[in-house]
């Protein structure tokens with residue numbers, strides 16, 4: 837079964853065989869409020885969910901236009917992705933993020949993503 841290793845928090849999550857996993861939703865589902873990948877807009881607009889792909893970039897969905905616009909070519913080359921725009925597909929992935937970055941999420945966005953995480 838493919839695994840997502842959240843290196844910064846030490847959490848590892850198994851993804852059911854044949855399924856894809858939204859990186860941010862998986863993070864929200866398996867971390868408490870202060871842990872996991874930080875986020876704010878969850879729409880590719882703010883860049884708060886910037887995540888370094890340490891291993892397994894070949895198992896991710898293609899880079900989206902929002903990622904090119906928010907991250908730029910240099911950060912993409914260094915292996916960064918926006919977790920809210922990225923799906924894990926069929927292989928092991930390891931990610932890290934800057935713990936000093938804290939998301940400030942509106943109650944509406946938070947409720948939406950927590951509902952997504954419960955249904956994932």
Ligand code: FES
Pocket residue numbers: 874875876877878879880881882883884885886906918919920921
């Ligand atoms: S949370 Fe804003 S870009 Fe991902």
